[in-house]
């Protein structure tokens with residue numbers, strides 16, 4: 001799994017326009033500038049480091065242009081190549097520009113990301129960056145049901161009539177003898193391998209699942225009872241409920257699935273597979289709860305850097321941070337892990353801990 005940085009460019013006009021979309025495909029770009037560091041484009045100090053020039057894209061019009069993509073791929077502050085999403089994937093970006101037939105920005109709307117270019121001579125960086133890009137595309141295809149054929153480079157988008165005339169990222173790929181076809185092949189291979197892994201994993205989980213009283217189990221075809229006697233096939237052909245709390249490997253099965261038989265027979269647990277759990281195992285209470293309050297109200301941030309989270313709790317993802325000690329409006333309060341109370345930002349960017357604010 002990719003460890004994706006989420007740092008929405010909440011000040012970018014594109015983020016503010018928030019035109020809704022359902023992704024139909026993916027456009028791969030590369031930046032066209034020699035700077036492989038995410039901090040050049042992404043405002044997420046903790047993850048990518050400080051942009052000393054302040055020219056990242058969390059600003060109304062980066063470089064004076066109305067532009068924004070969904071994500072960048074490049075070095076984080078630890079020189080790991082990672083994906084940083086700066087727009088939610090359900091709103092249109094301003095990426096590929098317009099072509100003869102339209103634009104993949106809006107119709108049909110594509111998820112678009114930039115791979116940060118370096119000097120275009122370092123094969124290792126090129127390979128790693130495109131490997132992460134392929135992994136990211138595979139994940140997007142899976143999560144948004146996107147066909148691999150709908151992954152295009154900016155240059156291809158132009159040729160199809162849905163983008164402006166640019167050569168990225170193939171001008172870079174060409175240097176290492178690759179094309180977008182090679183890239184799509186790679187994504188398809190990742191998807192195939194992941195499918196395989198998923199199947200294996202599910203199998204292991206079922207076999208190793210602990211058996212508890214009340215679980216419905218099926219019996220292996222080679223099973224014998226605990227005393228070594230063989231299990232008749234009319235028993236093996238049905239599912240049974242576990243009637244005791246198993247001690248060690250000895251499990252007693254009693255009623256069959258439709259309640260017509262009762263056999264009360266001990267059997268070794270290695271022959272049993274859980275078909276249905278008696279109950280969903282209790283999870284820690286990390287759920288956040290709404291609080292009655294006098295929202296909306298305004299607060300001044302007292303911390304130098306305060307994370308914005310997706311939900312009301314430190315158990316939800318970081319989606320950004322506030323570093324300006326500014327004044328913000330809270331529109332909703334909730335309790336949740338990691339803070340006395342959480343407040344929802346009016347901008348919709350997410351939730352902040354109210355332990356680091358002063359009501360004004």
Ligand SMILES: [Zn+2]
Nearest residue numbers: 029154166168
């Ligand atoms: Zn481009």
